[in-house]
Amino acid sequence: MDNDIARVLYSKADIKEACERLGKQLTKDYAGKRPLILSVLTGAMFFTTDVVREFDVYSEIDFIDVSSYKGGMESTGTVDLVSDLSEDVNGRDVLIIEDIVDTGRTLSYIVDLLYSRNAKSVKICTFLDKPAGRVVEAKADYVGFTVPKEFVVGYGLDYQGYYRNLPYVGVLKPEVYE
Ligand SMILES: O=P(O)(O)OC[C@H]1O[C@H](OP(=O)(O)OP(=O)(O)O)[C@H](O)[C@@H]1O
Ligand code: HPA
Ligand SMILES: [Mg+2]
Numbered sequence: 001m002d003n004d005i006a007r008v009l010y011s012k013a014d015i016k017e018a019c020e021r022l023g024k025q026l027t028k029d030y031a032g033k034r035p036l037i038l039s040v041l042t043g044a045m046f047f048t049t050d051v052v053r054e055f056d057v058y059s060e061i062d063f064i065d066v067s068s069y070k071g072g073m074e075s076t077g078t079v080d081l082v083s084d085l086s087e088d089v090n091g092r093d094v095l096i097i098e099d100i101v102d103t104g105r106t107l108s109y110i111v112d113l114l115y116s117r118n119a120k121s122v123k124i125c126t127f128l129d130k131p132a133g134r135v136v137e138a139k140a141d142y143v144g145f146t147v148p149k150e151f152v153v154g155y156g157l158d159y160q161g162y163y164r165n166l167p168y169v170g171v172l173k174p175e176v177y178e
Helices: 012-029 045-052 105-116
Strands: 005-010 036-041 060-067 080-083 093-101 121-129 142-146 169-172
Touching: 005 012, 012 045, 012 121, 012 142, 036 045, 036 105, 045 093, 045 121, 060 105, 093 105, 105 121
Parallel strands: 036 060, 036 093, 093 121, 121 142
Antiparallel strands: 005 169, 060 080
16 A cells, blocks of 8 residues: 555654644543543544543543545535434533544534534544635634645545555555546
């Protein structure tokens, strides 16, 4: 897979540092609360497992599976709910864990869903934020890295379902998708 990567943006060490930094901040901000962590499948699986182990607060973990890219490089514009979360969020402090906020559609869909079910608070911790990609309003409260408007892969982020298991984040060589 390394041969398909034109440029590495964040190394394994950079990622570890970001998870530690975010975990510390979250531990401070959620002290005394019992949040429900909501991991957004599939992309956020790696970031979730790393960041929650730096989060020293009593918390439960749940998952929601939503999909809008269908393996491609552009959002289809429609967010499909593939699998709903299991917990009742009524009155809960929910912390969404995402791999990337790009157009903002996915995040906005999930935040609306949680508030419609009477969540007490909803905050967002994203590994990557791509503000230049925004189509709808969406703001993350905790950000690992801010990325330029480029399609990135690795550490959970896929192209056609592949590259999620790269331990770093990079940009694909054009010949891979052209
Ligand atoms: O801000 P947006 O433009 O909505 O993009 C961000 C979302 O898109 C990707 O998910 P995808 O639909 O590819 O599903 P996946 O996580 O299963 O790969 C990514 O994991 C985020 O959840
Ligand atoms: O840059 C990206 N890479 C992979 N998946 C994505 N989903 C939204 N943006 C991206
Ligand atoms: Mg996703």
